[in-house]
Amino acid sequence: MESLDHNFSAHSADRSGTTWQMRQDWHVTARWARFMAIVAFVTAGISLIGMIGMSSALEQMMLLGGMDNPVLGAMLSQKALFAGIILVVVGVQVAVNLFQFRFANRMKEALQFTDQTALEDAWLQFSNFFKWTGIMIIGFIALYFVLLIFLFASLATMGG
Amino acid sequence: MDNPNQPLDTDLPDSEGKQSGLRITSSIRSHWHATSRWALFFAVLGFLYLGLLVFSLLSIASLSTGNLGGTEVTVMIFMLLLIGVLVFIPTWFMFQFSQNIQKGVSNNDLHATETGFSFLKRFYQFIGILTVIVLGFYALLLLFMFIGFAAR
Numbered sequence: 001m002e003s004l005d006h007n008f009s010a011h012s013a014d015r016s017g018t019t020w021q022m023r024q025d026w027h028v029t030a031r032w033a034r035f036m037a038i039v040a041f042v043t044a045g046i047s048l049i050g051m052i053g054m055s056s057a058l059e060q061m062m063l064l065g066g067m068d069n070p071v072l073g074a075m076l077s078q079k080a081l082f083a084g085i086i087l088v089v090v091g092v093q094v095a096v097n098l099f100q101f102r103f104a105n106r107m108k109e110a111l112q113f114t115d116q117t118a119l120e121d122a123w124l125q126f127s128n129f130f131k132w133t134g135i136m137i138i139g140f141i142a143l144y145f146v147l148l149i150f151l152f153a154s155l156a157t158m159g160g
Numbered sequence: 161m162d163n164p165n166q167p168l169d170t171d172l173p174d175s176e177g178k179q180s181g182l183r184i185t186s187s188i189r190s191h192w193h194a195t196s197r198w199a200l201f202f203a204v205l206g207f208l209y210l211g212l213l214v215f216s217l218l219s220i221a222s223l224s225t226g227n228l229g230g231t232e233v234t235v236m237i238f239m240l241l242l243i244g245v246l247v248f249i250p251t252w253f254m255f256q257f258s259q260n261i262q263k264g265v266s267n268n269d270l271h272a273t274e275t276g277f278s279f280l281k282r283f284y285q286f287i288g289i290l291t292v293i294v295l296g297f298y299a300l301l302l303l304f305m306f307i308g309f310a311a312r
Contacts, residue, residue: 017183022274025274025277029284032285033284036287116182116183120185124187124191
């Protein structure tokens, strides 16, 4: 016969409660998650500024004597495409990290004010952060393989 | 082992016998379950990447008798080993988080859940500290660039 208190720990909550150690770990996790989200937002901002600056830099390089440079010419002609790709990547990065930022804020609220609703919302945001990061990674891997296939197909066509 | 800084009555019920504070509800458990599955996916990707690194290491080692010099090969092997360590540590933490949370949610095991979140904390601490170091390097690099431009 199972002992009635075999899972009882004198210093931990019942099975549906949180323990002090858990809350401490969540507090530290939330602080680092907030930091990582802010770094991601700043990186996205710098990427956008870099994208604007890159276009001007390429045009300057062409004027300074690269008029017959095929690579520079190709990059300038596809300026809109590159800008679009960078915008999409930056947009996805910001959207995904917004979940992480919300998780950090809601967890801080939950722990500070013992707010059950904030705690549930925090874990929902964290779950969404992991889910959309995973979907983004799958998308990038698929895109990578598609580009590889196109590259090999182009090389095969050129060689043939 | 109990943390000596933890208040003595932190986890005890209040005078009415109710457990005050935050509770783990079924919706929170379902979020944890979903999160742990994605965490396992990230860990598997990390281990796959490590496998590719090992393959690269073996390829470089076999090329060492070819065109590459001894110093170059040593540097490349050292860099790959460093990258391997830096990838392995957070991948391992993510894997342990996933396994412990899945065990904690499936078996209603509070200890496993605690362990899982401990690994998640360590994962974030590692990635955060690594990010700070990399940002520091970038800042130093920018500083040297500005000093170089100013000196001209």
